Amino acid sequence: LVELYHNYRHAVLQSGNPNASKIILSNMAVVFDRILLDVEDPFTFSPHHKAIREPFDYYMFGQNYIKPLVDFRRSYIGNITLFDDIEEKLKQGHNIVLVSNHQTEADPAVIALLLERTNSYIAEKLVYVAGDRVITDPLCKPFSMGRNLLCVYSKKHMNDDPELAEMKRRSNTRSLKEMATLLRAGSQIIWIAPSGGRDRPDPVTGEWYPAPFDASSVDNMRRLVEHSSFPGHIHPMALLCHDIMPPP
Template identity: 45%
Template structure:
């Protein structure tokens, strides 16, 4: 990218901050984000048009924040936020170093959906760009599935200004995760009520049938341990059991599949969990990997005969986590 293009984005950003259209705190984050994005993909694509579009979407949000409902349907008109999110993330993905496995399962899932059945992916989660990475990996052969996918997302994707334009292009069921529900304490009850409403909406969606849902039972992103090794975060037994019971209650055939994602290098999360909004984003161009394993038998698993129901549920969660973990370990390093 030439210097004129770079200065055009920076000038627009500085002008927007000066006019009060973008708060100074977010302005600094946006400058760092732009610098990282331009450095990462600027040699293969002129990032000026799409980043200026992103800044204009940000200004629109600061002026008039979008009122997300507990169940948000992706916005395709008059502006196509779904396509915008894909186009923004696309140059970050090195297609030659990427892989997708389990296509026969994806075809199987597409058939289930066409029959009015449901499918739920129990997956790990690594970056804020996971939804767009999934969309891009599916778009060549499974575009309809990508467009139908409903993401179970934490509230940060609808409250962090930098994430909102991307979230508007997703089908979202938004919940407050256990990591953040107590912060701040005075809002805990309100957050709990929101979560109950969201779960009721998901129950209604499953009863309608033909729904495909992605959920990360860990409740957060995978991170590196003290030795610097990337670990698949453990799955929460209560989360898995809740989805399973809701699926049974729907009376609609619902099929569970393990999904392993390898997207960490695109946009590594902070080393520690941040309660406050406003994390810096550091981007990389990298291969991404997606794998969908065989359908999970939710009734039969190691430890299913244990007399303690809590240990049975933990055994199920650990079993499903291992399915995802083992598929993840097969990804190229």
């Protein structure tokens, strides 16, 4: 927790915001409060988790925490008109899948922050396919509680503990059924990173590039979209935001 505070303080102070000190104290006080509350009474995520907006608004909690880390003067969304089209299709009952790379644990907040001014409907409706770490790590859990999630175990780490492998497979099957149910209902927008993990820089050049996608994950999404009762659209999405919270 001490390291988390110092890292956040250092990053926010670099923003040049005249209210940086107030923002740091306010946000970190809430973060520590939420982390300790969960330690006392741990929250358990269901396969399909819906963002908790009351009595405490975990969605805005995450937005407020990440917002000071984003330099909006240098940040942008390319092809923003596509999101207007996506929003219109969602309201007509269509399903949308965003097939994306994954750069930081803050990706959901970054996406929502950049969309909330023009497409707040999408920002709040997005469902993220999330790995097990962000729903079990005490530092991550309060932020994850503010997002719509489909919780899965990454294939990369399925057999890290052989005794848990079968439990993980059963859990993933339940999540897949939940996703199919959502898509059959229509008007869903789902974000998935088929690489199963975060991007890493090239060890030689230091250049960042998207981690390879798992072809079977992409194919599963295609089949689920095709077998739903509503028209479906799969869009590629590229993220470049690793500076906010670089992976280890």
